[in-house]
Amino acid sequence: MPSSISSSDAASLAADGIGAADRFERPGFVRLTASDRPGVAQPVPVRDIPSQPWRRIFLVAMVLAALLVAGWELYWRAYGVTPGYRNSDGQWAAQRRRIDQGEGGKTVLIGSSRVLFDVQLPVWQRVTGERPIQLALEGSSPMAFLEDLAADPDFRGRLLVGVTPGLFFSGRALRGDVLAYYRKQGPSQRSGHWLSQHLLEPRLAFYDPDFALATVIKRQAWPVRPGLHEPPAVRKLAVQDADRNTHMWQKLETDPAYRAMVRRTWAARFDRPPPDMDTPAKAQAVIDAQIQRAVVAVGKLRARGVAVVFVRAPSIGPYYAAEQRDLPRARTWDLLLQRTGANGIHFEDYPQLQGYDQPEWSHLSAAEAQRFTAALVPLAEREFERQRGRRAVAAR
Numbered sequence: 001m002p003s004s005i006s007s008s009d010a011a012s013l014a015a016d017g018i019g020a021a022d023r024f025e026r027p028g029f030v031r032l033t034a035s036d037r038p039g040v041a042q043p044v045p046v047r048d049i050p051s052q053p054w055r056r057i058f059l060v061a062m063v064l065a066a067l068l069v070a071g072w073e074l075y076w077r078a079y080g081v082t083p084g085y086r087n088s089d090g091q092w093a094a095q096r097r098r099i100d101q102g103e104g105g106k107t108v109l110i111g112s113s114r115v116l117f118d119v120q121l122p123v124w125q126r127v128t129g130e131r132p133i134q135l136a137l138e139g140s141s142p143m144a145f146l147e148d149l150a151a152d153p154d155f156r157g158r159l160l161v162g163v164t165p166g167l168f169f170s171g172r173a174l175r176g177d178v179l180a181y182y183r184k185q186g187p188s189q190r191s192g193h194w195l196s197q198h199l200l201e202p203r204l205a206f207y208d209p210d211f212a213l214a215t216v217i218k219r220q221a222w223p224v225r226p227g228l229h230e231p232p233a234v235r236k237l238a239v240q241d242a243d244r245n246t247h248m249w250q251k252l253e254t255d256p257a258y259r260a261m262v263r264r265t266w267a268a269r270f271d272r273p274p275p276d277m278d279t280p281a282k283a284q285a286v287i288d289a290q291i292q293r294a295v296v297a298v299g300k301l302r303a304r305g306v307a308v309v310f311v312r313a314p315s316i317g318p319y320y321a322a323e324q325r326d327l328p329r330a331r332t333w334d335l336l337l338q339r340t341g342a343n344g345i346h347f348e349d350y351p352q353l354q355g356y357d358q359p360e361w362s363h364l365s366a367a368e369a370q371r372f373t374a375a376l377v378p379l380a381e382r383e384f385e386r387q388r389g390r391r392a393v394a395a396r
Helices: 007-015 054-079 089-103 113-118 121-128 143-150 178-184 187-200 213-218 250-254 256-267 280-303 317-326 333-340 366-395
Strands: 107-110 158-162 238-240 246-248 307-312 343-346
Touching (some): 089 178, 089 187, 107 143, 113 238, 121 366, 143 158, 143 280, 246 366, 256 317, 280 333, 307 366, 333 343, 343 366
Parallel strands (some): 107 158, 307 343
């Protein structure tokens, strides 16, 4: 084993009466350094690996990892979670890309979570023979997506736009960066999405982002700094199919504690308007700006022959009361239809769109969503036909 001292140093030590047994010897598992090779160029470092039962260690590590993953999976399955598709940016981009790949003449749905959860694609297909492209996104105003489709010459079909007042007329978008993701999505991201959708999502319940370990840790009851107002994070609300057909998670319907927790989440957002809308004048300025964006986008779509129908889906209880308080119909919905000249379907105007079970005040239960879609589709088809008729008259 090489010594940590040079030969000249060894001779000097011997002259001083220090024998080899008293000298420091570098252990075999410690990497040699330049001091061990005086006058010799430093080679590529080599670290000696101590002798260990590496195969046994590897096997134990793999067994422990498998047991931990299985335990995490079983824990969430016992909670009521089942494997399903993630509402990911890649999933949205795959549906948006269908317009680029030859399906630009189809009916497209945009909006927030009410259009995403409440409009059921199989029911629409059963009534009309066509399955729409679902591009609605939770927590997000559809304004950016409306403008994106207005600027896309490949889109020439029909557009149903969901209007959730607190999002549509404020312009807030939790998932607003998905458009940039769709435009810049690279081959590795596409292949990663394909692998996730085909190998992991249909098999693992805990793969849902709401049950990721980091998310679970973050939402624990950690101490909060005084004066910090941070409403609780929105928990899992829905389950999704491969083409983004979505409906409410059954736990919201069957678990009173979970339902109460989601209601508290919404209620925490009712106590104050956003900072840019905390006075009537500021609120109206924001509303007018969003409506003007819609006016420009609808004008471009109409010039290209695209029919646009706005839909205000139902809400009830404290959620509806907060919407009426902050964003009443006369200052929002009525102005939107007046200034865009588009057709609209407001649930308050149709008895068949009222009286549904909405466990957490904002979205329909899974069974009610099917019934709601069956009632909505004939109304939407009628409004689309009316616009087609007006275009035909104008063309004469």
